[in-house]
Amino acid sequence: MNILFAVCGEGLGHASRSTKLAAYLAQHGHTCTFASYGKAYDFIQKQGFPVHEISREVTLGGDDGLFSLAKTLWLSKTVPVSLLHSYRDARRLLKDQHTDLLVADTMYAAGYAAKSLGIRNAFITNQNTFAAAASPDAAYWNYLSRIVQKYLQKVPDIVIVPDFPPPDTISGHNFLIPETEISHYRFVGPILDRDPAAIPCSRETIFASFGGEPFKLPLYTMLREIADELPDHTFEVFSTTPGLPENTGNFQTFGYVPDLQPYLAKSRVAILHGGLTSLMEALSLGKPVVMIIDPYHPEQWNNAKKIEEMGAGIMVLGNTVTKEKLDDAISRALTMTPPDLRQLFTAPDSRETIRGILESLHTS
Known part of the structure; x- marks a missing residue:
């Protein structure tokens, strides 16, 4: 065809x-x-x-x-x-x-x-x-x-x-x-291009990718401030938007990456925006998620509600998020054990x- x-x-x-x-x-x-x-x-x-x-x-x-x-x-x-x-x-x-x-x-x-x-x-x-x-x-x-x-x-x-x-x-x-x-x-x-069970996983970084729109830049700046206060954690941030905060020893930004899964696979926590595709990839690898959801967006809230009901992540409202709230959500997610969904992903x-x-x- x-x-x-x-x-x-x-x-x-x-x-x-x-x-x-x-x-x-x-x-x-x-x-x-x-x-x-x-x-x-x-x-x-x-x-x-x-x-x-x-x-x-x-x-x-x-x-x-x-x-x-x-x-x-x-x-x-x-x-x-x-x-x-x-x-x-x-x-x-x-x-x-x-x-x-x-x-x-x-x-x-x-x-x-x-x-x-x-x-x-x-x-x-x-x-x-x-x-x-x-x-x-x-x-x-x-x-x-x-x-x-x-x-x-x-x-x-x-x-x-x-x-x-x-x-x-x-x-x-x-x-x-x-x-x-x-x-x-x-x-x-979910449309995945490989068997999640065959992907080597570790717990080394905090992964962040919550949208490339220019109006998301203040949230990435907030994350950089949190990274400055958590020197023992490595933050890897993915966005193609110009103007991201400058890199530091433990805060690394990436532009276009052809395959995000290897980076996601080595994370302890994934910070996402509540879109279905990225949530599915995180769930397939057993990663707890922090969802900075846009309370005015007509999808993210409903996806995030389901993730919270499952005990797989924490929702943070983007209109009230502060550095303290985001820091707390990351700390809580670091201690989470997501539900075992292997039976779903082996369909x-x-x-x-x-x-x-x-x-x-x-x-x-």
């Missing part, structure tokens, strides 16, 4: 899991091409895949390290036009690439483009309902949830969820699926499951 991946460029979680899947599909004879934008475009290119730039659908904005809905709406005020541009770009690529199948990872216009051309399409997501810690019942989240649920019902031929089936779904609080639509969703498990390889889904979709 000739497969086009249309990948959301907001954050790197979408690009990370999609490139892992594409590499596996390529090993089985399929041709995979990408369309994306922003930092995800650069990441995919560095992973060695052909990638075309596509118009972004929304632009995320923030203040003082936190997501801002008002700023996002202002920056994305031309969303209808942006969606039309994204639709136009995707439709052109689908035709030019003689695409047999579209896989859209949280890119919506591409699904419409594929449908208009009679091309089968699958949609990868870990969310169909929205809420934030600061405004869980806000009318705008309910409105957005209804729009996305209707889209997922009508546009993609199948919805692929890179998470464990219920009741073990890490992103379970981010889903509301009517009984009549359950068969339309396939919970396949059938999700990449093989998805390959079967896509091949069946193409021939049906």
